[in-house]
Amino acid sequence: MAKRVKITGERGRWIAEAEGHWLAVLHTSWRKFPNGYFDPMTGAKVDGKRHAEFVEALRREPFVILQRDKPGSLDRDGYVGIFTFENLQIGADGSVGLTLIARYADPID
Numbered sequence: 001m002a003k004r005v006k007i008t009g010e011r012g013r014w015i016a017e018a019e020g021h022w023l024a025v026l027h028t029s030w031r032k033f034p035n036g037y038f039d040p041m042t043g044a045k046v047d048g049k050r051h052a053e054f055v056e057a058l059r060r061e062p063f064v065i066l067q068r069d070k071p072g073s074l075d076r077d078g079y080v081g082i083f084t085f086e087n088l089q090i091g092a093d094g095s096v097g098l099t100l101i102a103r104y105a106d107p108i109d
Contacts, residue, residue, distance in 0.1 A: 005105045007065055007079050013053035016065050018082055018105070024057040028080060029069045031100075037085075038097040046094025058088055058096065063104055079107040 009016030034061040066080040
């Protein structure tokens with residue numbers, strides 16, 4: 001069973017803190033079941049601070065946070081958990097692809 005951790009995010013920020021680490025936050029809307037993930041970053045500002053911080057966290061940490069999106073939007077409706085990942089691909093257009101490997105931790109509600 002996965003352990004439970006406190007995840008603290010800030011509105012408008014693409015990373016969140018868990019156990020002293022700042023991890024990239026992924027949206028369930030872009031999950032490709034069973035283990036794929038691809039965010040085309042359509043409409044996102046990929047040449048700004050938030051995207052740079054997000055990509056830096058993906059490259060630095062072996063974990064990501066998956067957030068549950070509210071239906072029809074990318075607004076947060078809670079966290080699914082923290083996952084390990086591999087096969088990180090950052091496109092020239094700022095898109096992000098990767099493979100989720102295993103659940104590392106569940107969020108403390």
